[in-house]
Amino acid sequence: RKEVEQDPGPFNVPEGATVAFNCTYSNSASQSFFWYRQDCRKEPKLLMSVYSSGNEDGRFTAQLNRASQYISLLIRDSKLSDSATYLCVPMDSSYKLIFGSGTRLLVRP
Amino acid sequence: GAGVSQSPSNKVTEKGKDVELRCDPISGHTALYWYRQSLGQGLEFLIYFQGNSAPDKSGLPSDRFSAERTGGSVSTLTIQRTQQEDSAVYLCASRDPNSPLHFGNGTRLTVT
Numbered sequence: 001r002k003e004v005e006q007d008p009g010p011f012n013v014p015e016g017a018t019v020a021f022n023c024t025y026s027n028s029a030s031q032s033f034f035w036y037r038q039d040c041r042k043e044p045k046l047l048m049s050v051y052s053s054g055n056e057d058g059r060f061t062a063q064l065n066r067a068s069q070y071i072s073l074l075i076r077d078s079k080l081s082d083s084a085t086y087l088c089v090p091m092d093s094s095y096k097l098i099f100g101s102g103t104r105l106l107v108r109p
Numbered sequence: 110g111a112g113v114s115q116s117p118s119n120k121v122t123e124k125g126k127d128v129e130l131r132c133d134p135i136s137g138h139t140a141l142y143w144y145r146q147s148l149g150q151g152l153e154f155l156i157y158f159q160g161n162s163a164p165d166k167s168g169l170p171s172d173r174f175s176a177e178r179t180g181g182s183v184s185t186l187t188i189q190r191t192q193q194e195d196s197a198v199y200l201c202a203s204r205d206p207n208s209p210l211h212f213g214n215g216t217r218l219t220v221t
Contacts, residue, residue: 044152044212046210087152095157097154097210101150101151
């Protein structure tokens with residue numbers, strides 16, 4: 001089993017839609033979680049940090065399910081500018097950060 | 110303040126040559142990471158430095174790859190006898206204990 005697994009997508013949704021991605025992780029010792037956004041041919045940029053059960057920032061909500069070892073990212077009212085690849089990365093006390101392969105989102109007009 | 114700086118931004122080299130990629134982390138960040146990203150693929154962990162501890166080299170794909178971090182700041186990733194499959198974007202990132210990763214713009218390596 002991979003350390004971090006994500007559905008590669010692409011998720012193709014209309015503007016205004018709500019879309020959710022899951023990220024499953026194998027290391028039960030993971031303590032913190034991060035969602036990054038990566039645009040084509042750019043470096044990843046931090047979207048959200050999750051240190052407890054979840055986090056919400058505007059249209060973006062992350063929820064952590066420690067029992068099932070997954071973290072989800074929910075995007076409400078999708079914008080064209082949300083089109084990107086979304087990467088998740090869990091962190092444990094070793095601080096070795098292994099990224100998921102990413103989920104590609106396409107928001108169409 | 111300044112972000113993570115990588116150089117060169119692009120590098121074209123002939124198969125068999127050695128290359129050095131440089132990363133200048135954010136000042137004060139104690140941890141530094143190197144990743145590789147091939148076209149259309151995810152981020153592949155290569156190596157990670159934390160303070161004065163021995164680096165975690167578990168992601169280096171072969172003994173042609175090595176990295177060092179001098180004085181706890183600048184890092185160089187060296188690839189010896191480059192192969193075409195080494196062509197990728199090499200991303201460096203740094204963090205301090207209380208922050209997530211901050212990435213540089215990457216070095217796009219093309220081996221011809």
